[in-house]
Amino acid sequence: RRLCASADTRQPLAYLRLRRAIRTVVEHRDIEPGQALPSERDLSQALGLSRVTVRKAIAGLVEEGLLTQRHGAGTFVAERIVKPMSRLTSFTEDLRARGLNPRSEFFERGIGEVTPEEAMAMNLSPGVAVVRLHRVRYAGDEPLAIERSVVPASVLPDPMLVHDSLYEALERRNARPRRALQRLRAVSLGAQHARLLHVPAGSAGLSIERRSFLDDGRVVEFTSSWYRGDIYDFVAELHTD
Ligand code: GLP
Known part of the structure; x- marks a missing residue:
């Protein structure tokens, strides 16, 4: 819910806003370390963003170390x-x-x-x-x-x-x-x-x-x-x- 509220899709560079929104969610512990993020498809549908945008936002956070991806299992908030x-x-x-x-x-x-x-x-x-x-x-x-x-x-x-x-x-x-x-x-x-x-x-x-x-x-x-x-x-x- 917090993601929907803060990921204003009308903004240019929507992936940057989504990235910020996910970071906020993690900082507030709305999704705990070790827990999964909604799937790319669910996020893109719920937020009205393209899959490319969602993927780009997530990729940036994986690079930062905030999220980890397990092949076939999805994207998680990093535990370590x-x-x-x-x-x-x-x-x-x-x-x-x-x-x-x-x-x-x-x-x-x-x-x-x-x-x-x-x-x-x-x-x-x-x-x-x-x-x-x-x-x-x-x-x-x-x-x-x-x-x-x-x-x-x-x-x-x-x-x-x-x-x-x-x-x-x-x-x-x-x-x-x-x-x-x-x-x-x-x-x-x-x-x-x-x-x-x-x-x-x-x-x-x-x-x-x-x-x-x-x-x-x-x-x-x-x-x-x-x-x-x-x-x-x-x-x-x-x-x-
Ligand atoms: C890391 C680095 C240190 C640096 C420190 C500063 O831990 N390894 O070289 O001094 O960050 O952190 P802070 O600003 O929290 O004191």
């Missing part, structure tokens, strides 16, 4: 968190797009002198000041990841500017990263990380390092994360050229 690797998004944005409630618990939110290792990783001069964040990232009560971020104080002068989301704080300072390099590695979670993530020690995890940059090439963050392997899928579109 599917994160497209080619998009430079934040933890907060990824979760909100799925109707989940992102939250951080801080172990550390301070400022100090860069360590030689961090200075090398971020191409900073020895001795400059950096903000350090060490947090467990939650969806509601469920811990999903542990993150350690280092940000030059020249970009973010005060760690308390980060209330929950680092990228929101950077955005407010006009320093939202535009490009990033990311490394993913399979790990088995050690006792300490596993305890914080509420999984048995030795569970599968993904270690992710991200170095992100401003347009002018300055480094904004160096973040090491440990994501739960039982919840996250990282997907990418590949091209031959």
Whole structure:
């Protein structure tokens, strides 16, 4: 019903409106993770849209990771968190797009002198000041990841500017990263990380390092994360050229 109400078919680019409408439905949990979407045919009939339009809207959301398609079975709201690797998004944005409630618990939110290792990783001069964040990232009560971020104080002068989301704080300072390099590695979670993530020690995890940059090439963050392997899928579109 909500889909019908918000997918105004008179609009040009109806597929974009339908895409937005489906996203809203998922965010409001009108269709829960794991549940099926109405079939393409039913959607196109109910909304008075062509099958091509419906298919295009769904394809976009599959690419975003919000929906998954099982051959012959239909289209479902994704159960695992599917994160497209080619998009430079934040933890907060990824979760909100799925109707989940992102939250951080801080172990550390301070400022100090860069360590030689961090200075090398971020191409900073020895001795400059950096903000350090060490947090467990939650969806509601469920811990999903542990993150350690280092940000030059020249970009973010005060760690308390980060209330929950680092990228929101950077955005407010006009320093939202535009490009990033990311490394993913399979790990088995050690006792300490596993305890914080509420999984048995030795569970599968993904270690992710991200170095992100401003347009002018300055480094904004160096973040090491440990994501739960039982919840996250990282997907990418590949091209031959
Ligand atoms: C992801 C990235 C981190 C980045 C974080 C920002 O988790 N792996 O490199 O720092 O998003 O998220 P937020 O803005 O929610 O703090």
